[in-house]
Amino acid sequence: MDKLTPLQLVQSNSLTMIIQDEMEKLILRGEIDVGGRLNESELAQRFGISRGPIREAFRGLEESGLVRQEKNRGAFVREISIEEADEIYDLREAMEDLIGRKLAQHISEEQLAELRRQVEHMEEIAASKDAALYHPLNLQFHDTLASFTGNGKLLAVYRKLTKELLLFRLRGLSAGGGMAVSSQEHRDIVDAIAARDGEKAGATLRRHAELSRARMHRAVNGAPN
Numbered sequence: 001m002d003k004l005t006p007l008q009l010v011q012s013n014s015l016t017m018i019i020q021d022e023m024e025k026l027i028l029r030g031e032i033d034v035g036g037r038l039n040e041s042e043l044a045q046r047f048g049i050s051r052g053p054i055r056e057a058f059r060g061l062e063e064s065g066l067v068r069q070e071k072n073r074g075a076f077v078r079e080i081s082i083e084e085a086d087e088i089y090d091l092r093e094a095m096e097d098l099i100g101r102k103l104a105q106h107i108s109e110e111q112l113a114e115l116r117r118q119v120e121h122m123e124e125i126a127a128s129k130d131a132a133l134y135h136p137l138n139l140q141f142h143d144t145l146a147s148f149t150g151n152g153k154l155l156a157v158y159r160k161l162t163k164e165l166l167l168f169r170l171r172g173l174s175a176g177g178g179m180a181v182s183s184q185e186h187r188d189i190v191d192a193i194a195a196r197d198g199e200k201a202g203a204t205l206r207r208h209a210e211l212s213r214a215r216m217h218r219a220v221n222g223a224p225n
Helices: 006-028 040-047 051-063 082-106 109-128 131-148 152-169 183-194 198-220
Strands: 067-070 074-077
Touching: 006 040, 006 051, 006 152, 040 051, 051 067, 051 074, 082 131, 082 152, 082 183, 082 198, 109 131, 109 183, 131 152, 183 198
Parallel strands: none
Antiparallel strands: 067 074
16 A cells, blocks of 8 residues: 555545544534444545545544544444433533633633623523523533633643533433523623632532533433423
8 A cells, every 4th residue: 555645644634634624513513323333335425525534533533522433333323311411511510610710810801701701692592492502602601611711621621521411401301400491690691700719709609510410310200400
C-alpha cells in the first residue's frame, strides 16, 4: 500500500472528524437508539464515502464515551446505567462548584450579559411549554458557564460527562427534569456569579446539579418531578 502524502493524511483526518461529528449528532439527537448497532455499510452509503473513515469515526466515538465496540459484533451506542449516571453526577457536582468559584473571580460584564440573555430566552421557552426547544437551551447555558472559565481541560471533561448523561436521558428518562428545571435556579446561579461571591456561586451551582440528580431518580422511580 502506498504511503499517504501529508495532504492526503490531513484530508483523511479532516473527513474522519467531520463524519465523527455528524455521527455524534445522530446519536445525541436520538436518531440512533441507545444500545443500537451502528451499521458500517449503511453509514458509508449515507455519507457517500468508503468504510475506512466510518471505522475511524467509531474509534473516536468510543474514546469520547458514546460508542462501545465488540469484537466480531460491531459498534453500538453505549447504554448508561443509573449507577453510572450517579457516578457522573458525583463528578459533575464537584465540577459545578469549581465552575461557580472560578467564574465569580473573573467573569466579565459582557459574559454576564450573555448569561442573562440565555436565561431570559429559557424563561420565554419555558412559558410556552416547548420542551423540545428548552432542553438544548439548558445544555447550552451550562456549556457556556464551563467555557467561560477559560479552562480547556475542565471544558473537555465537562462536555464528555454531559454527553454521557444525555445517553441516559435518551433511554426515555427525564434525567435533568426537562422544563421542570426551574428558571429561577438559573437566575440564582447568574446572580451569585454576578455578586462575585465564589463560595455562594459554587454552592448554588452544586445545589442545581444535586437537584438535577434528584429529578433523575424520581424519573427512574416513576415519581412526578
